[in-house]
Amino acid sequence: MGGSSLLEVRGLTKYFPIEKGLLRRVVGHVRAVDHVSLSISKGRTLGLVGESGSGKTTLGRCVLRAIDLTAGEILFHHEGKTTDLAQLSRREMREFRKHLQMIFQDPYSSLDPRKTVFDIVSEPLRINRIAAGKALEDRVRTVLELVGLDVRYMKRFPHAFSGGQRQRIGIARALSINPQLIVCDEAVSALDVSVQAQILNLLKDLQADFDLTYLFIAHDLSVVEHVSDDVAVMYVGKLVEKAPTQELFKNPRHPYTEALLSAIPRPDPDRPLPETGGIEGELPDPANPPPGCYFHPRCPYAEQICREREPPLVEVGPGHTSACHFVDELELQGLED
C-alpha cells in the first residue's frame, strides 16, 4: 500500500473568462476547477468522478499543461526531483511531455482520420525524437501487440476500426513513449459495456506491467470501482469527497457521493435502493454557482447554514476527506457487497 506520490496537485484553479460584446469584455468567469488538491501515488489509480460539467476534463488537461491554469501547483516527483509543472514555460515543459499522456473519451475525434495507425501511434515518439526508422517501427509493433491489435493493420486508417479497437489505438499512442502518468479521460464511457470491461482489464494489466499511474476520470462511480485505489468526487469545480475506494463505496460521508452511489444500477433486486434514489435537479451553472454549499439546491439534508456558508473540506478518517456541514451528524447509506 501507498508508494511515494508521483503527482501532487495543490489548489489547482482554472477559471474560463466569459466574454461578451464587440470588445470581448470579461463579464464573469466559469469556475471550472476551484482550488482542488489531490495526490496520486506511483503505480496507483485515482478515480475522479462527478457529473458531466463538473470540471474533470479541465482538471485533467491542466495537470498535463494542455491548457494553462489560473492558479495552483502541480508537483511532479520523478527520479528524486520535484518539479512544479505549473511554473514551467512551454519550452521547459517539453522535457516532461514524455512522462505525461492522455487517453480520450471519444475514440473518433481522438484519432486523426487522415493518418494511419502507424502515424498515430508513432506521433509522440517522433515529436519527442525518441526513435526513428527501424527502432520506431519496432516500438510501434511492440505497443500494438501490448494493446492487443494486429500489427498487420498498421497501415490502415482509423475508420477501418471499431470503437473498442480505436480506443486501443489511442492507448497504444499513450503508451508508446513509456509515460509515468496517464490521464484517462472517460476512456471507456463511449464504449459498449462488454467492450468497456475489456478495455478496463487492458488498462489494469498495463498498469501492473509498467508501473503506470492513472488519473482515471469517469462520470459514474461504477466504472471507477474496479480500477481505482482512491476516488475523488467533484461537484461544480470543487472537490467534495475523497477516500480509498472501498471506504467511499461502503461509507460515503458526503450527500452527493451517496446520491451518485444510489444512481448505480445493481443487478441485485433484493437490495433496496437508498431513499434518495438517484440525483434530482440539475448541475448549477459554474459561472454563477449558488451561495453556500453548491450542492444545497439538490441536497435532501440541506439546512439554513448550507445556503449561507461554504462547508470546509475536513478529514473524517484515514485518507478520507469530505466537505459537508453535517459530516458528523448524517448517517449516509453506502453500498454493501
Next chain:
Amino acid sequence: MYFLAFTYEFWTPYRAVTQHQGFVNTPPTPIRFFDAEGSFVGPFVYGLNYELNLDTFERIYTEDTNTIHRIRFFTRGEPYRFWGRLDMDLHFFDAGEGKVFLLGADALGRDVFSRILTASRISLTIGLVGVLLSFFLGATLGGVSGYYGGLVDIVIMRITEILSAIPQIPLWIALAAIVPIDWPVTRTYFAITIILSTMTWTGLARAVRAKLLEMREQDYIMAAKIAGASDIRIIYDHLLPGYISFLIVNITIAIPGMILGETALSFLGLGIRPPAVSWGTLLEGAQNISNIALYPWLLTPALFVIVTVLLFNFVGDGLRDAADPFKEL
C-alpha cells in the same frame, strides 16, 4: 474545356468579330456526308442561297445542292495572334470557299460557334481567376480569424456579415456601373473579377474559419499538443491536410457561381463589353424575344453555361467524395 478555351484560335473557323456579308442570322449549317445523288463525298457543306421574304423581311436560306464545299482540316484561314504574340493562321477546319456555321450566325453575320469558343476564355478564366482571388482572401482572412480568434476574428466576421447582408446582384450592378466605359478590355476584365470576388470570399472565409475551429477542437489536436507538438507542427501535420482537400472541393464548387455571376453581369450589359466576348455578352444578343423565336441558335451560349456549371458541380461532388476520409480504401 479549359484546353479549348486556351487554344480557341485554332479550333474556330473564323474570328469572333468577322462579319460574314450576306450571312446574317444564318441557321446552323448542316454537315453532310452524301451529296444529292446519295454518293459519299466525306464531310461537306452546301453553298447557301437566300431570298428575302417581303412580308416579314426575314431571310429564307436554302441550300444550293450544286455547290459543294468540302470541310477542310488544318487549313490556313484568317490570320490571328495566338495569345497576342504568335502570328498564326492555322485553323482546325473550315469549308474553303463556303461558309460553315456549326451553330448558325448572329445578326451581324458572325459565326456563333467561333464566338462561343472565343468567349469561353473570358468566361471560364474569370471564374478561375475570380475564385482564386476570393480564395486567397477567404482562406487567409478565414484562417487568421479561426486560428487567432479574439478581436481580429470579431472584426473579420462582422465584415463578412455586412457584406453578405447586401444583396449580391444589386451590389455587383452598382460596382460594375462604376467601371468606366472607356477602360481597355483587360482592365475591365480584372475590375469585373475583383467585383465578383468581393462577394464570394465572405462565404469562404466563414467556411474556412468554421472548419478550423471545428478541427482545433478535435481531440487528436489535443493529443498532439500533449505529446509536445509545436503550433507549426500541428498546423502543418494535422490542420493543413484536412483543410486543403476542403479548399479544393470548395474552389471547384465556387467556380460555377463566378461564371454565372459574370454571365449575369455581361447579360445586363455591365460586365465584359464588346468587342470582347464572353458568354454573357453573347446572351445579351439574345435578349429580344422575337430574336429567340426566330433564331433559337443564338441561345446556344446558355447551353454551354449550363453544361459548364454542371460539370464543375459534378467534379466538385467527386472531389468531395474523394476527400472524405471515410470513403478512402
